[in-house]
Structure formats: C-alpha cells, structure tokens
Amino acid sequence: MGxxxxxxxxxxxxxxxQALHExxxxxxxxxxxxxxxxNGAGKTSLLGAAAGLVRPRRGRILFQGRDIxxxxxxRRLAAGLALVPEGRRILVSLTIExxxxxxxxLRRDPEGVRRDVAALYERFPNLGRRRHMAAACLSGGEQQMxxxxxxxxxxxxxxxxxxxxxxxxxxFIAHLFDLVRELNRDGITILLVEQNTGMALAIAHxxxxxxxxxxxxxxxxxxxxADPLLAAAYLGHAAPDAPPHQExxxxxGVTG
Amino acid sequence: MIxxxxxxxxxxxxVYVLVAVSFTLTIGILNFLNFSIPGLxxxxxxxxxxxxxxxxxxxxxxxxxxxxxxxxxxxxERLSYRLSxxxxxxxxxxxxxxFLVLLENLALVTVGSxxxxxxxxxxxxxxxxxxLVIGGAQLVSLVAALALVAGMSLVxxxxxxxxxxxSIAENRETAVILGIxxxxxxxxxxxxxxxxxxxxxxxxxxxxxxxSPFMGEGVGFKGVAAMILGGMGSVWGAVAGGLxxxxxxxxxxxxxxxxxxxxxxxxxxxxxxxxxxxxxFGRPPxxxxx
Numbered sequence: 001m002g003x004x005x006x007x008x009x010x011x012x013x014x015x016x017x018q019a020l021h022e023x024x025x026x027x028x029x030x031x032x033x034x035x036x037x038x039n040g041a042g043k044t045s046l047l048g049a050a051a052g053l054v055r056p057r058r059g060r061i062l063f064q065g066r067d068i069x070x071x072x073x074x075r076r077l078a079a080g081l082a083l084v085p086e087g088r089r090i091l092v093s094l095t096i097e098x099x100x101x102x103x104x105x106l107r108r109d110p111e112g113v114r115r116d117v118a119a120l121y122e123r124f125p126n127l128g129r130r131r132h133m134a135a136a137c138l139s140g141g142e143q144q145m146x147x148x149x150x151x152x153x154x155x156x157x158x159x160x161x162x163x164x165x166x167x168x169x170x171x172f173i174a175h176l177f178d179l180v181r182e183l184n185r186d187g188i189t190i191l192l193v194e195q196n197t198g199m200a201l202a203i204a205h206x207x208x209x210x211x212x213x214x215x216x217x218x219x220x221x222x223x224x225x226a227d228p229l230l231a232a233a234y235l236g237h238a239a240p241d242a243p244p245h246q247e248x249x250x251x252x253g254v255t256g
Numbered sequence: 257m258i259x260x261x262x263x264x265x266x267x268x269x270x271v272y273v274l275v276a277v278s279f280t281l282t283i284g285i286l287n288f289l290n291f292s293i294p295g296l297x298x299x300x301x302x303x304x305x306x307x308x309x310x311x312x313x314x315x316x317x318x319x320x321x322x323x324x325x326x327x328x329x330x331x332x333e334r335l336s337y338r339l340s341x342x343x344x345x346x347x348x349x350x351x352x353x354x355f356l357v358l359l360e361n362l363a364l365v366t367v368g369s370x371x372x373x374x375x376x377x378x379x380x381x382x383x384x385x386x387x388l389v390i391g392g393a394q395l396v397s398l399v400a401a402l403a404l405v406a407g408m409s410l411v412x413x414x415x416x417x418x419x420x421x422x423s424i425a426e427n428r429e430t431a432v433i434l435g436i437x438x439x440x441x442x443x444x445x446x447x448x449x450x451x452x453x454x455x456x457x458x459x460x461x462x463x464x465x466x467x468s469p470f471m472g473e474g475v476g477f478k479g480v481a482a483m484i485l486g487g488m489g490s491v492w493g494a495v496a497g498g499l500x501x502x503x504x505x506x507x508x509x510x511x512x513x514x515x516x517x518x519x520x521x522x523x524x525x526x527x528x529x530x531x532x533x534x535x536x537f538g539r540p541p542x543x544x545x546x
Contacts, residue, residue, distance in 0.1 A: 053433060077435035089430040091423050102419050102434055150434075 002065070004029040004158050004189045005050060005081070010059035012045045012213075019045035021213045022059070027158065027206075032180065032190040034204035034221060036197050041210040043193040044086055047160050050191070051083040052076045063158070078106050080157035084164060086193075088147040092136035096127050096146060099135050103150030113153060120149045141172030148179065159183065160191040165199070177203055201225040260388055261510045262503060267394035269502020270401035271463070274456030275479030276486065276494035277405055281449040284489030285425040286442060288341075291352040292332050294476025295359030296325040296450050300457025301467040302363050305374055314377045322454045328359065329450030333443050356472075363469035371468045374461040397459040404452060405495055412491065421445060425489070478505075481525045487538020496536055500524075 003026035012020040020042045027033045035043050048054035050061060052073040061069045063081055071079075091099050100120065104113045121128025124145050130137060138146060144164055151159055161180065165173040173196065181203050184190050194200035201207055201221040209217040209224070217224060275297060282290040303324045307317035332355050340347035376393075383390040412418035423431040424438055424445075431438055460475065461467050482501045486493025501521055508520035528536065 051433070072437075073432060074435040074437055083433060085430075085433050089427065089433060091426050091430060093426045094419065094422060098419050098422075101416065102423050102436070105416050105420055106435060154435075 002029060003027060003062070004064060005191065006062040007046070007050065008060045008062065010046070010049055010061065011057040012042070012049050012054055013057050019213050020049070020056070023210070023213070023215055024059075025208050025215065025218065027189055027191050029189055030184075030187065031205040032184050032192060032203055034197075034200040034207040035191060035193045035210065036200065036207060037210035037216070040212075042213040043210055044162055045213075046210070047083060047162050047191070047193060050160060051081065053083075074106060077154055077156075080155070082151040082154050082156035082159055084147050084151045084159065084161045086162040086166070088140075088143045090135045090138070090143045090146055090150075092134060094135060095132050096135050096138070097131040099146055099150050100153050104153040106154065116153045116155070120152065124149065141168050141175070144168060144172070144176060145179070148176075148183075152183070156188065158189045158191060160193075162193045163195060164192075165194060165196045173199065198225070257387070261506050263388055263390055264394070265503030265506035266499055267390070267398050267463070267502070268506055269482075269499035270398040271456050271460045271475060271498075272478050272482045272501050273401045273405060273495050273498030274452045274459070275475055276482035276498040277408070277491060278449040278453040278456070279479055279483045280486075280489060280491055280494040281445055281452070283483070284491075285421055285445050286337070288337055288352075289349055289480075290332065290337075290446075290449065291349060292328070292336075292355035292359065293449070293453050293479065294472030295356040296328060296453040296472070297457040297460070297475055297479075298363060298467075298469060298472035299325045299328060299359055300454030301374070301461040301471055302367065302457075302469070303454075304458050305372055305461065305467045306367070308375055308377075318455075318458050321458055322451050325450040325454035325457075326447045328355070329446040330443055331355075333446040337446070338442075360469045360472075367469070369469060371466045374465045374467050376462075376465055378462055391463075393459075393462045397463055400455070400459060402495075404455065405491065408448070408452070409491055417441075417444075478521065481522065484535055485525055485528055487535030490535070490537045493535055493537030500536075 005027040006025075008024050010020050010023045011018065023042070023046060025033075035046065037043055045054060049056045052068075052071060052075075056069065059069075060067055063076065063079060066079075068076055068079065068081075091102065094102065097117065100117050101113070104116070107113050121131065124142075126142050127138075127146055127149065135143065135146060148159075148161070148164070164176055164180075168176065177199050180190055180192065184203075192200055192204065201224060204221045207217075207219065207221040207224050208215055275293065278293050278296075279290065282288045282293075300321045302321075304317040304321035307320045308314065312320070332352055336351035336355060337348045340351060378393040378396050381392045383392070383395060412422060420431070420436045421441055421444070423434065423436055424441060428438060456475070457472070460471065478501050479498070482497035483494050484497070485500060486495065486497030501524075504521050504524050505517050508517050512520065
C-alpha cells in the first residue's frame with residue numbers, strides 16, 4: 001500500500017526560529033506511525049503543517065497522492081485528515097454532544113452523523129450518559145476520549161494525535177492506547193506524537209525520531225526500542241549507566 | 257397605576273433588549289465592544305424613514321434599513337475589526353467609534369439635525385386588558401423583540417452554524433483547529449448583530465414616531481448597561497437586562513421625575529456591579545480543564 005500522507009522536504013519556521021529542516025516522511029496507509037523526540041524537536045510543528053495550521057516555508061505535503069500544501073484546514077479535514085490537538089482543546093462551554101457535532105460540522109449526512117455519535121456513546125458510556133452536560137464536567141481522561149471522538153465523527157482516513165497521553169492516569173493511558181490500536185484495526189491510519197515512547201513504540205508499525213527539527217532516526221519500532229544509546233539520546237529513556245531520567249512534570253496536573 | 261407603568265417599562269425595554277443583544281453578540285463571541293452599534297441603530301430608523309419618505313412600502317423600507325446596517329457592519333468588520341485586531345485591542349474599539357461619528361454626521365448632512373416625524377406604520381389601536389392600555393406599536397415591539405431573540409437563541413443552540421459560532425466564542429484557536437471557517441463566520445456575527453440593532457432602531461421609530469441623527473446614543477448606552485447588567489456574553493441576560501432597564505426608566509420617570517432617570521438607571525447598574533460583578537446571569541469565566 002502507498003503513502004497516505006507524505007511530507008517532502010518540509011521547512012517550518014516561526015520568525016527566525018526554524019522548527020523543521022527539510023523533513024521528509026511518509027505514513028503508509030493502514031499503519032501507525034509513532035513520531036518521537038524531545039520537547040522542541042518539532043513534532044507539533046509537523047502536525048500543524050500537516051493539518052494546515054502552519055504554512056511551511058518550503059516543501060510539499062501530499063495526502064492520498066494529491067498536493068495539499070496550500071489547502072485550508074476545512075478542506076484537509078473534508079479530505080480525511082483530522083488532528084486531535086495537544087491539550088485536547090475540548091470546548092467546555094458546549095455540551096459533550098455539541099463537541100461531537102462540531103467535530104462533524106463539515107459532514108452533510110445528518111443520519112450518518114447521528115449513527116456515528118450513537119456508536120461513540122456505546123464505546124464510551126461515560127460520555128453517553130452525560131451527553132447533554134457541559135464538557136467541563138469531564139475528567140482529563142474523559143476529555144481525551146471526547147477529543148478523539150470529536151475527530152472520529154469527521155470520519156478521517158488519517159488521525160493525527162498530539163501527545164494524547166499527557167497528564168492522564170496510567171489506567172487511562174492504557175485505555176487510550178487500546179483505543180488507538182482499535183481505530184487502526186478499523187482501517188484508520190494513525191500518526192501518533194508521544195512522549196510516552198515505550199507504549200508508542202509498542203503499538204506502532206513505524207517510528208520516526210525528530211531531533212532539533214530534523215529526522216534523526218527512522219525505522220522499525222522494535223529495533224528503535226532495543227537500541228539503548230539511541231533511546232537515551234532521543235527518547236528520554238535512561239541509558240544503562242545513566243541516572244534515572246525523570247519526565248518533566250506537566251503544567252496542568254489533572255489526571256484522568 | 258403601577259401595572260400600567262410596568263407594561264410601559266417592558267415595552268420600552270424591548271428596544272433596549274435588541275441593542276443589548278447586539279452588543280452581547282459581538283462582545284461575547286468576538287470580544288469586541290462595537291461602538292458603531294448606536295450608529296447602526298440610528299441607521300435602522302433613519303434609512304427606513306428616508307425610504308418611507310421616498311414612497312416605498314413599509315416592508316421594503318424596513319428591509320432596506322436592515323440591509324444598509326448589515327453593509328455598514330460588514331465594513332466595520334473589514335476595516336476596523338479585522339485590520340486592527342492583530343495589533344492592539346483598543347484600536348478596533350476606537351475606530352468603531354469613528355464609524356459612529358461618521359454615520360451620525362452622514363445622517364446630519366442628509367436630513368439635518370432636527371427630529372423628523374416618522375409615519376405611524378402600526379395602526380393606532382389600543383389593547384385594553386382589564387385596566388391596562390397597551391399601544392399597538394408597543395405590543396409589536398415587545399413581541400418582535402422577544403421573537404427575534406428567541407429565534408437567535410434557537411439558532412445558536414440548535415444549529416450547526418450556532419455551534420460553530422459558540423466554538424469561536426469559547427476559543428478561536430480551537431475553532432480553527434477544528435476546521436471551522438472563522439473568516440467566514442465572523443462577518444456573519446457582525447451581520448446578525450447589525451440586523452438586530454437596525455430592527456431595534458425601526459421599533460424605536462415606530463414607538464416614538466420620530467427619528468434624528470443622534471437617536472442611537474442614549475439607547476446605545478442603555479444597551480451597553482443592559483448587557484452588563486444581565487451578564488456579558490449571556491443572550492438571555494441581555495434580555496433580562498434590557499427589560500429591567502426599561503422598567504427602571506419608566507418607574508423612575510413615573511415616581512421620581514424625568515430628571516433623575518439616568519441616575520436611577522446607572523445607579524442600578526453600579527449597584528448590581530458591586531453586588532454581583534459578573535452581572536445577573538453572567539457566569540464567572542469558564543476555566544479550561546486540561
């Protein structure tokens with residue numbers, strides 16, 4: 001199968017700060033690609049460029065073989081490219097159901113949307129029970145499920161997740177990774193940005209490591225996971241004789 | 257006759273309701289205090305007056321007035337809000353005030369500074385309910401204002417357009433990420449707000465049977481007061497605030513004299529702000545939970 005999303009020589013800069021240097025990568029249809037790297041490596045910039053939120057200085061973005069570099073966010077979303085942003089960005093003044101309907105705002109088949117929303121409630125009974133309550137009432141983990149659900153009702157072919165496990169309790173993180181794997185089995189291609197490298201490598205088919213805006217490594221996840229030196233350098237894992245590395249505490253300490 | 261005063265107050269309040277809702281729309285959704293609104297209110301009354309004088313049917317005159325206000329509001333959006341929003345928060349506020357001055361002076365050179373007699377469009381009938389007398393124009397105002405606000409509230413809560421607008425209101429950046437076409441919807445909000453304001457101006461003219469270039473100023477300030485009283489960004493708060501200010505005004509004229517009306521209206525506003533800074537129906541700002 002071919003590449004669903006391909007980035008070719010992508011350069012992204014904010015003023016004089018260059019976030020991505022000539023990054024090329026391809027996400028194969030039907031796979032999970034884990035995009036790893038330390039803070040500031042350019043992962044969020046890469047997703048932003050793919051989603052249409054950031055205009056690249058140079059390079060091309062191809063989706064299903066078509067050049068979408070100049071397309072707007074709605075057009076990319078309509079073509080099947082959805083982003084679950086960092087920090088979830090749930091609309092807390094809207095109800096849970098309204099959040100899902102906003103996710104589906106480009107669809108023109110109300111019947112289909114209703115079915116998809118009902119299916120989501122079945123998958124996440126916690127959301128279904130409180131569908132008419134403000135989304136502010138959800139815990140962090142439930143908000144993440146809602147954020148994923150909101151992207152799902154757009155019926156994407158490629159789902160991009162930016163740090164979905166950030167700030168969640170271990171139990172919710174396990175649920176989340178199960179869900180990602182399930183969605184992938186249903187045929188959705190996944191581009192997963194994660195700090196939780198161990199779990200991301202465990203479910204991914206391919207992995208790419210960014211370092212300071214460049215692709216530092218790419219390849220088979222099990223090989224990357226087994227490489228202790230590379231893990232120490234890029235993935236925040238302790239090398240055998242290095243002191244244990246602490247993940248930096250997240251700004252918001254809300255857990256699932 | 258306190259019951260009669262209450263009825264009169266509610267009718268007057270209906271006009272404030274429309275203006276307060278207009279302010280609420282732009283401030284609640286776009287965080288923009290649109291100072292051109294009193295000008296749009298005046299344009300609503302003035303353009304319909306000019307079109308009626310030119311012999312147009314009343315429905316076309318009102319439609320024309322609304323259309324004129326919408327066009328001006330779209331210009332305010334493009335020239336004042338969009339252009340200067342990126343720089344300083346105060347710039348669009350001041351330049352929208354410029355539009356108010358521009359509109360008032362445009363009216364001044366077109367029809368002069370005198371009060372102009374607005375033709376009585378609503379047949380001069382009085383509804384008698386028990387001891388109460390309700391004028392036809394008053395009744396039309398209240399019913400039209402409440403129907404318009406209810407319709408808008410339905411649009412905001414029940415339609416995809418409304419959900420998208422509320423998404424922008426909560427977080428513009430999130431709305432962009434979700435693929436909402438903010439650049440297309442913001443002018444829609446301006447147009448909606450302008451239509452409400454212009455209809456408020458038409459209703460005002462219907463009730464008082466006169467228009468003037470500066471008719472928007474007093475009403476505009478009371479509209480802002482009504483919005484703050486009800487709670488910024490709350491549509492039904494603006495309705496309550498508008499009716500409350502109408503009642504306060506009429507009761508104060510009836511029992512304390514016309515001279516003190518601004519003292520009571522703005523005194524009420526001050527008192528509410530001291531006791532309940534978020535307004536009657538406003539919620540303390542929602543905190544995003546991550």
